[in-house]
Amino acid sequence: MHKLKPTTALGADKPQIDQFDGLEIAERPDFALASLAARQGAEAQCAELAKAHLGFDLPAAGQGHLADPHSGFWMGADQWMISAPQASHEDLAAALKTAVGDAGSVSEQTDGWCRFDLSGPGLKAVVERLCNADLTSMALGDARRVRLEHLGCFIWCLDPGQAVAILGPRSSAASLHHALVGAALSAL
Amino acid sequence: MMIDHPLLGLRDAQEFTYLGDASLIDRPDWQAENAQEAFHDYLYLRDNPAGEHRELWFHETGDRSWLVVTRNTLTHEITKVELARDVARARGRSK
Numbered sequence: 001m002h003k004l005k006p007t008t009a010l011g012a013d014k015p016q017i018d019q020f021d022g023l024e025i026a027e028r029p030d031f032a033l034a035s036l037a038a039r040q041g042a043e044a045q046c047a048e049l050a051k052a053h054l055g056f057d058l059p060a061a062g063q064g065h066l067a068d069p070h071s072g073f074w075m076g077a078d079q080w081m082i083s084a085p086q087a088s089h090e091d092l093a094a095a096l097k098t099a100v101g102d103a104g105s106v107s108e109q110t111d112g113w114c115r116f117d118l119s120g121p122g123l124k125a126v127v128e129r130l131c132n133a134d135l136t137s138m139a140l141g142d143a144r145r146v147r148l149e150h151l152g153c154f155i156w157c158l159d160p161g162q163a164v165a166i167l168g169p170r171s172s173a174a175s176l177h178h179a180l181v182g183a184a185l186s187a188l
Numbered sequence: 189m190m191i192d193h194p195l196l197g198l199r200d201a202q203e204f205t206y207l208g209d210a211s212l213i214d215r216p217d218w219q220a221e222n223a224q225e226a227f228h229d230y231l232y233l234r235d236n237p238a239g240e241h242r243e244l245w246f247h248e249t250g251d252r253s254w255l256v257v258t259r260n261t262l263t264h265e266i267t268k269v270e271l272a273r274d275v276a277r278a279r280g281r282s283k
Contacts, residue, residue, distance in 0.1 A: 061195040061251075062195070062196055074251075075251065076251035076253055077195065077251065077253055077271065077273065079251075132200060132203065132249075144250075145249060145250050145251060145252070146249060147203070147249035152249060
């Protein structure tokens with residue numbers, strides 16, 4: 001048996017947490033991710049099977065759903081990202097695939113992304129320096145794909161105007177973190 | 189410039205990349221008798237209208253959907269935006 005040691009997206013033992021006056025940036029390695037795409041002609045069946053497994057309707061365009069254990073957001077036409085705690089749902093993708101069968105295509109996404117949660121009253125001032133997302137128009141659970149530090153990222157509303165999760169490509173986690181910290185230092 | 193995305197509403201044009209004439213959807217049948225001639229025309233011949241033009245745009249930093257945008261090349265007014273998926277399927281493609 002190999003003695004493998006898990007590391008966070010930033011390569012450390014523990015998740016990085018940065019505090020600013022009015023904002024906390026917290027690395028979140030504790031979420032499993034899987035993408036779900038409804039197959040052509042099986043959209044209704046996929047929605048039904050996914051709802052039975054996840055406990056909520058697959059979100060409409062631009063929207064999302066936050067709950068325990070499963071959360072999710074709309075990524076594109078007939079495509080969603082599903083998230084759940086890593087500790088209890090390491091097999092998220094396999095379980096989702098079993099649930100939707102041939103009605104949907106499921107891909108493991110956990111190791112493709114890194115996640116930073118931004119929270120605090122300074123959120124808007126920081127996010128408006130980083131990307132196009134209009135925070136005031138985002139309701140609880142809403143998600144947008146944006147370009148942030150030249151990276152395709154998702155911004156996911158955890159608490160309207162107060163907290164968002166930013167999901168970016170894991171291989172560029174350090175660049176994304178650098179951009180978030182840079183914007184916080186500049187704005188706050 | 190803003191593009192009225194059929195699913196997401198008004199989005200800034202900087203989120204999109206432009207491909208070209210929407211007639212690119214009508215890819216010829218590669219097994220047809222006249223495939224060589226048809227592909228020559230498909231690849232090299234384009235109308236260049238001063239006025240209404242249907243074109244393909246990609247929502248690269250958005251939901252990554254392809255759109256067919258009807259734009260007036262003289263005024264840049266956008267009169268119609270459709271999902272390319274719907275346009276292609278209406279023409280019997282993407283089955």
